[in-house]
Amino acid sequence: MNWTWFHRLGSPPTFYRFAERLAPWLGGVSVVLLAYAWYAGLVLVPADYQQKDAFRIIYVHVPAAALSLALYAAMAVAGAVALIWRMKLAECAVIAIAPVGASFTALALITGMLWGKPMWGAYWVWDARLTAELVLLFLYLGVIGLAQAFDDARAAARACALLALVGVVNVPIVHYSVEWWNSLHQGSTILKFGRPSMSLEMAVPLYAALLGTALFCAQMVLRRMQNEVLRRERNTAWVRKMGSELLERGDVS
């Protein structure tokens, strides 16, 4: 198999152009999926017989929680590549993933609290799942803080990569916390293939929300990686030329 195309992606200008073509497609498909999922989740799907309409929170909570873990795992993989092979784009990926992951972890916590109050009677309990997810948010914030603490972008990225790798131990703790400890949080509902705990009518919009959120996050990570490439390569001819052209056209925002 010819891997030339893959190695060429390691070049910042080639990656930038590739991301420029791919990102709008990811964004377009994610908007369609999320519009369907949210409309179905709020309007089409019937209320749950026990939780009534409060169950609809699942259509934003589950995708946010799943992506908070998936993004951290991706950041740790990028961190390992950055540390072992010193690949610049992997460093950019670590820096790009952290704010997106932090925002979706915060969303998972907020929507979890809004679900917990009517179901458990409290916005917050020091439950294993909730506490581990809060630790995940602090890890993301640590990576964001480290990225801004260094003048040298490459040194910052290597420090962030190390923290991302150390913190990855928290990912299985979050995922399996509901099995390892007595938890108020319910077990897996949707990611339990072969043993569905939801009717198809309720599950299909949830799968659409999961895929739509994943594609949205992929688009945001690509955009932030492009921005990090621009920041690092700002003194190069290709970035200056592109910047001037885009600013002339008023096409930078």
Added chain:
Amino acid sequence: MSAEFWNMSGYAWFVWGSFGAALAVHLWNWLSARAQRRSALEESIEE
């Protein structure tokens, strides 16, 4: 839409609050990435 729909069987604050927070997080991601791109491009031509 009926009042019953907006009321969400008494869970309006929790359901609409969750979807509102989700919308805010998606918008923040989109807008902050655009703002970051603009400032990176402006920096490139200033230097």
